[in-house]
Amino acid sequence: MKNIRNFCIIAHIDHGKSTLADRLLEYTKTLAEKDIQAQVLDNMDLERERGITIKSHAIQMNYNLHGEEYTLNLIDTPGHVDFSYEVSRSIAACEGALLIIDATQGIQAQTISNLYMAIEHDLEIIPVMNKMDMDNAMPEEVEDQIIDLLGCKPADIIRASGKTGMGVEEILHAIVERIPAPKGDPDAPLQCLIFDSVFNPFRGIIAYFKIVNGTMCKGDLVKFIATGKEYDADELGILKLDMVPKQCLSAGNVGYIISGIKTSKEVKVGDTITHVKRPATEAIDGFEEVKPMVFAGVYPIDTEDFEDLRAAIEKLQLNDASLTFEPESSVALGFGFRCGFLGMLHMEIVQERLDREFDMNVITTVPNVSYKVYTKKDELLEVHNPSGLPDIMAIDRIEEPYIRASIITKTDYIGQIMTLCLGKRGELIKQEYISGNRMELIFDMPLGEIVFDFYDKLKSISKGYASFDYHMNGYRPSKLIKLDILLNAEPVDALSSLIHVDNAVSLGRRMCEKLKELIPRQQFDIAIQAAIGAKIIARETIKAVRKDVTAKCYGGDISRKRKLLEKQKKGKKRMKQIGSVEVPQKAFLAVLKLD
Amino acid sequence: MSGIYIHIPFCKTKCSYCDFYSAVSAQYISALVDTIGRELKLRENYLPDKKIGTIYFGGGTPSLLEKKYFEQIFDTIYGLYQVDENAEITFEANPDDLTPAYLEGLRSLPFNRVSIGIQSFDDADLQRLNRRHTGAEALQAVKNAQQAGFDNISIDLIYGLPYQALQAWEKQLDTALGMGVQHISAYGLTYEEGTPIWKRRESREIQTVDDDTMTDMYRLLLDKTGKAGFKQYEISNFALQGCRSRHNSSYWKQIPYIGLGPSAHSFDGTSRQWNVNSIKEYISEISENRIPAEREELSLSEQYNDFVMVSLRTTDGLNVCELEARFGADFKRFCLQNIKTFIEAEKADYSDNVIRLNTDGFLVSDMIIAELMKV
Numbered sequence: 013m014k015n016i017r018n019f020c021i022i023a024h025i026d027h028g029k030s031t032l033a034d035r036l037l038e039y040t041k042t043l044a045e046k047d048i049q050a051q052v053l054d055n056m057d058l059e060r061e062r063g064i065t066i067k068s069h070a071i072q073m074n075y076n077l078h079g080e081e082y083t084l085n086l087i088d089t090p091g092h093v094d095f096s097y098e099v100s101r102s103i104a105a106c107e108g109a110l111l112i113i114d115a116t117q118g119i120q121a122q123t124i125s126n127l128y129m130a131i132e133h134d135l136e137i138i139p140v141m142n143k144m145d146m147d148n149a150m151p152e153e154v155e156d157q158i159i160d161l162l163g164c165k166p167a168d169i170i171r172a173s174g175k176t177g178m179g180v181e182e183i184l185h186a187i188v189e190r191i192p193a194p195k196g197d198p199d200a201p202l203q204c205l206i207f208d209s210v211f212n213p214f215r216g217i218i219a220y221f222k223i224v225n226g227t228m229c230k231g232d233l234v235k236f237i238a239t240g241k242e243y244d245a246d247e248l249g250i251l252k253l254d255m256v257p258k259q260c261l262s263a264g265n266v267g268y269i270i271s272g273i274k275t276s277k278e279v280k281v282g283d284t285i286t287h288v289k290r291p292a293t294e295a296i297d298g299f300e301e302v303k304p305m306v307f308a309g310v311y312p313i314d315t316e317d318f319e320d321l322r323a324a325i326e327k328l329q330l331n332d333a334s335l336t337f338e339p340e341s342s343v344a345l346g347f348g349f350r351c352g353f354l355g356m357l358h359m360e361i362v363q364e365r366l367d368r369e370f371d372m373n374v375i376t377t378v379p380n381v382s383y384k385v386y387t388k389k390d391e392l393l394e395v396h397n398p399s400g401l402p403d404i405m406a407i408d409r410i411e412e413p414y415i416r417a418s419i420i421t422k423t424d425y426i427g428q429i430m431t432l433c434l435g436k437r438g439e440l441i442k443q444e445y446i447s448g449n450r451m452e453l454i455f456d457m458p459l460g461e462i463v464f465d466f467y468d469k470l471k472s473i474s475k476g477y478a479s480f481d482y483h484m485n486g487y488r489p490s491k492l493i494k495l496d497i498l499l500n501a502e503p504v505d506a507l508s509s510l511i512h513v514d515n516a517v518s519l520g521r522r523m524c525e526k527l528k529e530l531i532p533r534q535q536f537d538i539a540i541q542a543a544i545g546a547k548i549i550a551r552e553t554i555k556a557v558r559k560d561v562t563a564k565c566y567g568g569d570i571s572r573k574r575k576l577l578e579k580q581k582k583g584k585k586r587m588k589q590i591g592s593v594e595v596p597q598k599a600f601l602a603v604l605k606l607d
Numbered sequence: 608m609s610g611i612y613i614h615i616p617f618c619k620t621k622c623s624y625c626d627f628y629s630a631v632s633a634q635y636i637s638a639l640v641d642t643i644g645r646e647l648k649l650r651e652n653y654l655p656d657k658k659i660g661t662i663y664f665g666g667g668t669p670s671l672l673e674k675k676y677f678e679q680i681f682d683t684i685y686g687l688y689q690v691d692e693n694a695e696i697t698f699e700a701n702p703d704d705l706t707p708a709y710l711e712g713l714r715s716l717p718f719n720r721v722s723i724g725i726q727s728f729d730d731a732d733l734q735r736l737n738r739r740h741t742g743a744e745a746l747q748a749v750k751n752a753q754q755a756g757f758d759n760i761s762i763d764l765i766y767g768l769p770y771q772a773l774q775a776w777e778k779q780l781d782t783a784l785g786m787g788v789q790h791i792s793a794y795g796l797t798y799e800e801g802t803p804i805w806k807r808r809e810s811r812e813i814q815t816v817d818d819d820t821m822t823d824m825y826r827l828l829l830d831k832t833g834k835a836g837f838k839q840y841e842i843s844n845f846a847l848q849g850c851r852s853r854h855n856s857s858y859w860k861q862i863p864y865i866g867l868g869p870s871a872h873s874f875d876g877t878s879r880q881w882n883v884n885s886i887k888e889y890i891s892e893i894s895e896n897r898i899p900a901e902r903e904e905l906s907l908s909e910q911y912n913d914f915v916m917v918s919l920r921t922t923d924g925l926n927v928c929e930l931e932a933r934f935g936a937d938f939k940r941f942c943l944q945n946i947k948t949f950i951e952a953e954k955a956d957y958s959d960n961v962i963r964l965n966t967d968g969f970l971v972s973d974m975i976i977a978e979l980m981k982v
Contacts, residue, residue: 535948535949535952535954535971535974536952557971557974558818558819558822558970558971559818559821559822559970559971560970560971560972560973560974561795561842561969561970561971561972561973562797562842562972562973563794563795563796563797563842563843564794564797564843565842565858565859565916565917565920566855566858567612567858567864567866567871567872567873567874568627568866568870568871568872568881570858570872570874570879570913570916570917571872571879571881571903573916574909574912574913574916574980577912577916577973577976577977577980578909578912578977578980578982580973580977581977581978581980581982582982584977584978585982
């Protein structure tokens with residue numbers, strides 16, 4: 013055990029985590045150069061494209077230093093706010109962390125919050141300044157930021173480049189020399205921390221764990237404490253590029269277990285595995301049930317595809333336990349599902365995976381957070397959907413979830429960011445300089461305001477530089493009303509939203525404007541109205557098409573023109589017919605991208 | 608009977624609105640004419656039969672060809688096919704090419720129809736379009752053709768030109784209708800992507816005509832041509848009695864045609880193919896006895912879509928019995944189901960088993976046709 017080092021990497025999106033990880037794997041010959049398909053750790057296409065690791069993985073390296081053989085377990089962490097709980101469990105499985113900061117950009121909000129999490133778990137932090145090969149690197153400035161943040165010495169900071177391989181050896185040395193070996197008693201009752209799981213179509217659910225105490229062997233009867241379920245350890249082993257089965261694994265090591273589990277719901281990140289015969293007296297601290305915070309309706313474009321959609325979502329759920337769903341129906345959209353997501357990114361990912369992996373074309377409705385509605389009879393209802401709101405007369409009060417948000421930005425953008433956050437009903441809790449011209453702002457804000465075009469605005473205001481992180485911070489009473497949208501006088505339930513009363517008129521107006529932009533002109537005029545109850549608060553009209561004609565259609569034009577019109581028809585087929593109006597998919601998410 | 612189309616891909620200058628394939632250099636004319644002859648022979652069996660009802664030289668600018676080149680091509684055609692004695696044989700011409708001498712020469716060839724690319728009689732318009740003739744030359748060209756004995760003359764006009772007002776278009780129409788031609792094709796200006804005029808629109812260098820004015824111009828066109836005795840037979844085509852373009856009509860009736868020359872399209876009834884867009888490649892491939900063409904086999908739905916598109920653009924309309932005979936009852940039901948809202952909106956009529964778009968329907972015909980398509 014004294015030769016094991018367990019570490020993770022804390023980095024902001026695009027700060028080069030994956031590339032640097034590849035270099036470590038290469039240097040330790042964990043992977044031959046020919047295996048490198050740029051960024052091995054991100055093995056879903058989607059992850060590679062977005063440049064972020066959505067789900068964490070782990071990989072073991074062997075490294076020889078001064079004649080001693082070391083086992084290095086790199087536990088990858090997801091890089092987005094939606095997955096902060098998973099990050100905390102990965103961190104809890106490590107004794108050390110590489111803090112990777114892009115030398116061209118400096119420290120970002122998410123890095124800080126993950127760093128704090130690592131410090132809370134007593135991890136040894138090894139700061140690494142990456143992208144040193146870039147012309148626009150600002151090592152002195154970024155070094156100051158790191159020193160301010162960690163209170164470390166300049167000599168502790170490793171200068172590296174994932175691109176050129178600079179600093180890789182130094183990093184490996186530091187991992188061995190600075191990060192402590194795991195502690196734990198191989199003879200104590202078994203305690204394994206589950207930090208991730210994946211679904212494999214042939215093997216079922218594979219859980220990744222770190223053994224905190226005890227020893228687990230193939231064939232052992234084990235129990236997952238939180239779920240109370242018992243399994244045989246059919247196979248266990250360590251994670252190289254592929255899974256390598258082992259007979260036994262002991263305290264300090266990281267590995268996987270396959271035990272015939274069919275659904276991801278049975279494997280909860282943060283749960284503890286112990287033996288049935290000689291159980292640990294307690295579970296490892298920090299386990300939480302992950303609860304979805306953002307809800308949206310997901311509907312098939314073609315109502316006939318409802319069952320296919322169900323099958324697709326069920327499959328997705330196999331390796332994404334944080335996705336929840338239940339059937340719901342909409343007057344406008346027919347039958348679909350109310351899905352729960354960890355956050356907005358999670359929602360986008362699910363939508364894209366449905367499209368790419370299952371060829372399911374879906375409409376996602378305006379997302380809502382989960383509201384607590386107290387009735388006058390003092391019942392508590394959890395409302396995930398505007399249509400689930402009880403009659404106004406029956407409501408005593410509504411509470412909405414709040415977050416504590418951290419935003420790090422250059423001081424130049426402070427004014428506009430303040431305006432944005434205050435406009436989103438944010439309450440400034442704290443503002444302080446991190447270094448030079450960078451500030452951290454802490455706001456308490458309603459989560460419901462974040463789901464409406466917050467990220468995009470923050471990004472455009474700060475020219476992409478402000479970084480944002482949040483965690484849940486309880487519920488507060490709120491004045492909410494239901495805003496309806498009508499197309500040619502027919503209410504479209506899928507476009508309704510729950511909104512704070514002060515924002516209703518402005519949101520209604522902007523929604524009408526946006527819908528006018530997004531709904532193509534048709535053969536008759538279309539009236540778009542926003543209403544609160546029976547009161548119309550905004551209106552726009554889309555004028556009918558007056559001219560849509562091809563001038564020339566001779567021998568050479570026919571093929572091209574036909575294809576063009578076929579494409580137009582296909583586009584229309586992807587639209588949803590609501591009453592007499594054809595509405596494109598993107599219109600249902602219109603409120604998310606309001607200017 | 609089938610049709611033959613020959614593409615002459617040369618132009619002295621490029622018109623600013625045109626996205627057809629053509630080259631400004633004339634250096635390959637002779638080689639190209641030889642190669643067209645070779646292609647004719649190579650593809651001798653392309654058409655279902657040897658009877659030819661129409662021949663059409665389009666471009667580009669066919670009127671750049673000297674008489675001997677036409678003779679050469681006609682010799683090959685007449686050697687390979689049985690050209691009907693009443694065949695319609697057309698060439699497209701630029702007004703400034705139509706000198707009395709040139710026309711006199713062509714009269715001794717089988718030509719019996721000329722289509723003159725006038726576009727506008729207004730010199731400022733013509734300059735913006737980068738045409739090489741003037742309004743006066745356009746008038747003279749028609750006179751010359753008439754004097755040379757052509758009694759089936761068509762002219763092309765474009766409306767909705769930059770800065771054009773409704774009154775200006777009316778003046779154009781009056782001039783056109785006063786010339787004694789038998790056929791008019793009038794096109795609303797289309798800004799084809801990548802053309803110089805499209806770029807000028809993108810950079811807002813020119814003032815475009817709004818949709819409402821375009822619509823008014825179209826209605827004026829219908830009104831004026833109608834009063835002058837012309838009958839509309841397709842969205843953009845108007846003819847005196849008996850003077851419809853038979854060649855172009857065959858496109859809309861889905862009659863097979865063979866297209867020769869670079870970028871020319873062919874249709875054999877169920878598949879379409881088109882030659883490469885390059886004079887050099889065309890010449891070198893054919894010299895190796897290869898046809899440099901891309902081909903698409905049309906599925907039943909695509910054939911139906913083709914049929915819907917071309918028939919609804921004509922005043923003869925879409926014959927539902929023919930539709931059923933060719934594609935079956937399901938397609939017929941689908942078509943009738945989808946046209947319903949347009950009949951209710953008074954953009955289309957359905958009587959005697961024929962669906963016809965009216966003027967309001969023609970104005971939004973792309974929308975209607977797309978709606979009727981099966982994808």
